[in-house]
Amino acid sequence: MGPAVFDSSFGERVRALLRVRPVADAAANTGRQSWGDRRYDVVTMALAGIDAVIARQGLDDEVGYDEVVAGLEELAAATHPECSVEEHASVARYVLDALLNRRDREAPYRYYVSVFSRDETGTVAHRELSVEFRLLTEHEEPARGVNVLRATPDAINALVGGLEFDVEDEQAAVELMLARQLERGAFGQAEKAAERSRLLSVRYADELRALMADTSRDIRAVLGQWSSDVPQQLERSRVHLEDRLAAEARLLDHVRGALDGAESEPSVTSAAVRIAGLLEECRRRHTELHGKLVNARMTFIDEQTRQMFRPLGGLRNPDLTDDVFLPLLRLPVDAAVDPAETFAVAIAGTQVPRIVRLADLVDDLMAPRRSGDIDEPLDPDEEPGDPEPPAVPVAVLIAAAAVVDSVQLPARLSVLLTAAESAVLPAEVDRKSVLRVIALAALWSYAPESVEDFAAAVDAAAQVLGSTVAIDADGTPLRLDGWSGDDLIVAEDEESLAAWAEAALSVSKGER
Structure with missing residues (x-):
């Protein structure tokens, strides 16, 4: 066995490989669907769905569930145009629901990985770790009154195809590689580098968005970061963004020069147009992010002022017997009805009301009155028997x-x-x-x-x-x-x- 499996970074490589596991499982389980005998490329459609979310993530018009389903329906229709529209919609929803893990109520995917190590005597030790992650998540957008989809860093890394990395160094390396490819006229490879740069821009913006969201939610949770790491991080990010904007301006000038060339081949021209579009999007994202960085310190001060006068919520858990049930039992019936009903509804959960049908209503009204007899309580000395086995295996x-x-x-x-x-x-x-x-x-x-x-x-x-x-x-x-x-x-x-x-x-x- 090679020594790499015992290295500390080997687990990171395994976790990076697991990011595509839900997509592979979704592709393997298509046989259980009614359309499973037809060859829909679920893997390609899943990555296309993630890319559709990333394309508008962080912008004012973030994509919603129905929009992604509509885009995936077009891909399904192109795959099997002879099939019905309902089947194309079913395939699209299946792919997107797999990315959201709706089968498990959008809970994180959880897998178990093995970590191996070797001690001084050469003995191999093993331990098992739980790995949890999401690919797509659904969030409420209060400004628009709709739910939008966002890709997690794990989904972005699955698209980029890399491990955990420093985004600033990666962006600088990608732009240097892009410049070298443009200089030697390798526009096909340059387009891949420009797409990688766009994905990294989304990842970089999400890191700042998470920090600002935590600050607005509860400044106490990030107060230590603001007092030590965040000021240096903001200054480093500002310098990094200024460098990126300058580099993107130079790259755009180079690409436009290729477009202005009279002897450019059609394939080169089309690739240059796509590269220019990707660079323009990166430049727009970095410009917006630069504005947020400039106002980040004011956000911290404003939230500190606002939350200073906000009353703190009680965190003490009540004693159910002494603080809840006994006081409730001492109340008169009229006063105890409302809290008892509220508790019953909360613990039972919501129920979707059935549509009232006249035939059902007549049957219910004509049904015999139910017996009001109350079962006698068990004798305290009587031991209950073993639980009965389930009626259905x-x-x-x-x-x-x-x-x-x-x-x-x-x-x-x-x-x-x-x-x-x-x-x-x-x-x-x-x-x-x-x-x-x-x-x-x-x-x-x-x-x-x-x-x-x-x-x-x-x-x-x-x-x-x-x-x-x-x-x-x-x-x-x-x-x-x-x-x-x-x-x-x-x-x-x-x-x-x-x-x-x-x-x-x-x-x-x-x-x-």
Whole structure:
């Protein structure tokens, strides 16, 4: 084994390689999608999505989710123009959701890496470290009232293809390389260097933006930095930006000279135009950043004045028994209702209201009155028995969820059941149980019933169909052997269900 694996920098190389792991996993999991048999280049589309976010990151018109999806739809349509628009949109959303990690509610990606070392005796030691990172994040833009996407430094480094580095030194090196390439007429290589310089400019601006955001949020958290490192960093950044602006002006003059040449080849001219555009964008970013640097010290003083008179929030955690529950129990009923209901709503979480249907309302009004009997409490001496095993095995729930993931929603229940009939299931999983779980999950999500373990029913249905599933019926019968009832419509969310209904209504009007 070579000595590099025991070097302290080897772990950084491994972590840099992990940045592309989510993209590779997304490409490997396309087989579970309804369009998985067609060759969509998910890796290229993912990097194109990151680049689309970076292109407008830090500007006043930062890109949003729908704009990136629209751009990726064009790439999907160019790949398979014979396929439907809905499929192109599904591919685009799949790629962008993978970059945001929406499957895990936009949590950071987490991987485990091994770190090896060798002691004086030659014995190899091993330890495992957890690595967490994000590629794209979604932020609220209060000025515009929309949510925008931003690329993290890990995503930018994944595009640049490098390890952790000093941005100032890297920019200076890239501009020197760009100048040498332009002097010898290597415009193809110079265009790559100009693109690298643009990405580094975005990274450099994000570092200052993070410092200013922390200062505005809580000046106490960065007070030590402002008293020691930040003044020198701001002065160094100011000098660096002035050097970059001067260098970019010289490079632009060189590129424009190539454009003015009468004997320039078309390929050289087009490359020079693209290089000039990239340099102009870098120059604009550096000019805006220079203005923020000039006002950075005033921002610190203003925030210090503003936050000095801001009341400090209480940080002491209350004792739930003595400070919350006992005082609440001592209150009269009228006074205790509001805090109790507020606590119940907060701990239960938000719930998407179902659309009220007249038939459901009539059934609820005509239902028999529920019993008001209260179960007798257990005898204190009586020990509760062992918990009962789950009604549905976990393997059956996982298999049912895999069948649902393999079908493009919205879809009818008959399509899901047909997919379960032909799906390849593990040997220990009973196919009839999978069919029954899918049907029951759809029926329970459409019309929930009062069951003994209501929370378990909610979790089981969410695991099979998704936490935001929306289901409706339009009177179409379920025409499958062994099944009866309505052929329910299963959608990912209320918006998809509404789109299905609108499309069905349009088709009905066209047939008339």
